[in-house]
Structure formats: structure tokens, C-alpha cells
Amino acid sequence: MLGSVHDADDAIQETFVRAWRGVAGLRDQSSARSWLYAIATNVCLTELERRRRRVLPHDFGPSAQSGTPPGEPAVESTWLEPYPDEAIGLPAGRAAPEASYEQREAVELAFVAAAQHLAANQRAVLMLREVLGFSAQETATMLDTSVPSVNSALQRARAAVADRVPERTQQVTLRALGDQALHRLVERYVDAWERCDVPAFAGLLAEDASFTMPPLTTWYTPRDTIVRWAQEFSLSGAWRWRTALTTANAQPALGFYSWDPDAGAYLPFALNVLSFRDGLVSDVTAFIVRVTGAENPDAYIRFPDRPISEPQLAGSFSRFGLPEQLN
Numbered sequence: 001m002l003g004s005v006h007d008a009d010d011a012i013q014e015t016f017v018r019a020w021r022g023v024a025g026l027r028d029q030s031s032a033r034s035w036l037y038a039i040a041t042n043v044c045l046t047e048l049e050r051r052r053r054r055v056l057p058h059d060f061g062p063s064a065q066s067g068t069p070p071g072e073p074a075v076e077s078t079w080l081e082p083y084p085d086e087a088i089g090l091p092a093g094r095a096a097p098e099a100s101y102e103q104r105e106a107v108e109l110a111f112v113a114a115a116q117h118l119a120a121n122q123r124a125v126l127m128l129r130e131v132l133g134f135s136a137q138e139t140a141t142m143l144d145t146s147v148p149s150v151n152s153a154l155q156r157a158r159a160a161v162a163d164r165v166p167e168r169t170q171q172v173t174l175r176a177l178g179d180q181a182l183h184r185l186v187e188r189y190v191d192a193w194e195r196c197d198v199p200a201f202a203g204l205l206a207e208d209a210s211f212t213m214p215p216l217t218t219w220y221t222p223r224d225t226i227v228r229w230a231q232e233f234s235l236s237g238a239w240r241w242r243t244a245l246t247t248a249n250a251q252p253a254l255g256f257y258s259w260d261p262d263a264g265a266y267l268p269f270a271l272n273v274l275s276f277r278d279g280l281v282s283d284v285t286a287f288i289v290r291v292t293g294a295e296n297p298d299a300y301i302r303f304p305d306r307p308i309s310e311p312q313l314a315g316s317f318s319r320f321g322l323p324e325q326l327n
Contacts, residue, residue, distance in 0.1 A: 015036070034138055037128065037142060058219060080112060081287070085249065098133040108249050108250055109251065110165045115127075189204055198231045205281050210284070241269075244323065246320045271320065290309055294306070
């Protein structure tokens with residue numbers, strides 16, 4: 001619901017504080033699950049009232065024209081954050097037979113980003129009904145509303161999300177691709193970047209692929225525009241890259257490290273979350289972990305030269321079990 005692991009940590013703590021204070025009023029232990037979810041949902045709703053919606057660069061405006069250099073960042077606190085599903089132990093499958101989404105599907109970047117566009121009550125109903133599998137009556141009780149209101153909110157939420165997510169989830173796509181084919185595809189992607197091989201990188205992209213780099217608002221699509229950006233900037237040979245494999249949002253992800261001559265090592269630059277379609281890379285979301293605040297916009301053309309942001313590093317590298325440097 002919150003689109004931020006940091007905000008979720010705070011919400012979990014507040015949920016258990018409220019549960020501890022109110023546990024004496026829980027008379028039926030069989031209802032403990034829905035009781036806890038009701039508390040957690042209301043904590044999230046309170047949080048959403050006082051925070052801005054978290055987004056990805058697609059929401060800031062149209063994609064950049066071919067040849068446009070990376071632009072200035074927006075305020076970092078507005079950005080959606082990657083989710084370390086493996087570290088938290090996210091289960092596969094549905095939480096209940098009534099759920100429409102697998103729990104892994106519900107943390108995919110496309111789904112979480114789409115949910116951020118919903119009104120808070122619609123977001124809550126969607127999660128409770130479609131992801132967690134609570135009935136309309138249970139959901140109405142949790143939210144202190146009526147069943148017709150729940151059904152109406154769910155209908156609107158379904159329509160809004162369907163307009164923003166691909167027809168096939170990444171979980172379906174990855175299963176169809178298979179582990180071996182996925183491994184080879186990721187290996188080829190890594191090899192292209194580590195050799196700064198622009199034609200090889202281009203050959204891995206879908207025609208309508210997108211490449212976004214929060215906190216930069218500039219983003220690129222389609223393939224030809226991405227390739228020109230890569231050739232002129234990230235894969236120009238000005239920087240040397242190494243990668244470490246992980247997962248984020250139930251999708252393959254790569255920790256990207258750029259060579260730092262002063263440190264004599266490769267230091268964290270961005271966590272790249274990869275999406276696939278038809279055996280190609282369809283979307284890359286690179287969560288950059290270097291500091292913003294430079295007055296000169298040209299500083300972001302050479303973003304790998306900027307110092308590391310420790311808060312961003314903690315959120316996008318440490319939580320994912322990625323090392324602090326590569327040699």
C-alpha cells in the first residue's frame with residue numbers, strides 16, 4: 001500500500017504497538033488474522049493521508065527525445081522504492097482461494113506503481129480482497145463501511161490497475177521463460193554492460209522497452225532512444241561496470257557497481273530491476289544510490305562520479321544482501 005519499505009517498517013511497528021495495547025479486547029482468537037490486518041490497514045490509511053504518492057519517472061511526464069542527456073532529479077522522497085522480497089520471505093501463491101493475485105504478483109513494480117494511483121480506500125480494498133483474499137463482508141468490517149461501498153471501490157480499483165499493468169504478470173512471464181533461459185538472458189545483459197557493448201545491449205531490448213532511473217525524472221523509450229542514450233552516456237566507455245545478482249519486487253535484479261579509482265574498487269551505483277516480455281528485456285528501473293543536490297545539472301550527466309548516498313544505499317543495496325563494493 002505504501003510503496004516504501006521504510007514507510008512499511010514504521011507501519012509494522014505502529015501496528016504491533018496498537019495490537020499490544022488492544023489485545024485485551026480480542027475475544028475470539030480465530031479472528032486474530034483479520035483483526036491484525038484491520039489495524040495494519042488503518043495504520044496505512046493514516047500514513048497515506050500525510051504523505052505524497054510514490055511514483056516512478058513515467059508519472060512525471062513524457063519520455064525524453066532521442067539524444068536528451070540525463071536531467072535533474074526530483075525530490076527523492078517521492079519515489080517508489082524497491083522491495084526485497086527474498087529477504088522478507090515473501091511466499092509464492094495466493095494467500096486465500098478468494099485472492100485474484102499471487103502475493104508475488106502483488107509486489108511486482110508494475111502492480112505496486114499502478115496501486116499508487118488509486119485513492120487510499122480503493123488501494124486498501126484491492127489489497128484486502130484481491131491479494132489477501134478477505135471476503136467483501138470481512139473487508140467492510142475492517143474498514144468500517146458497507147459491502148456495497150467495498151464492491152464499488154473494488155470495481156474502480158480493478159479498472160484503474162488493469163489500465164496500467166501488462167496483460168501478463170512477470171511471474172507468468174518468468175515461468176514461461178524458464179530458469180535456464182532466464183539465466184542466459186541475464187548473463188547476456190550483464191556481459192553487454194560489463195563490456196560496454198552497445199549492439200549487444202540493443203539486441204536484448206524489446207522494441208518498446210523503457211529505461212527509468214529514479215531519482216532522475218528523465219526516462220527513455222523506445223529501444224532506439226535507449227540505445228542512443230546508452231551509447232552517449234552509460235555505455236560510452238567513460239565508466240567501467242560490474243554487477244551482482246539479486247531479486248527485487250519478485251523480479252530479477254542487478255546491483256550495478258561503477259569503478260572508483262580512489263577507492264580502487266567498484267562501488268554501488270544503482271539497483272536495476274528487470275522486467276521481461278517474449279524473451280527480451282521490456283523495462284529497466286535503475287534505483288540510483290548517489291547523492292543529489294548538485295547545483296549544476298551537468299553533474300547528473302556524470303552521475304557515477306557523485307558520492308554515495310548512505311540512506312539510498314541502505315534501502316537499495318544493504319537490504320538486498322549486496323556487498324558494499326566489488327573488486
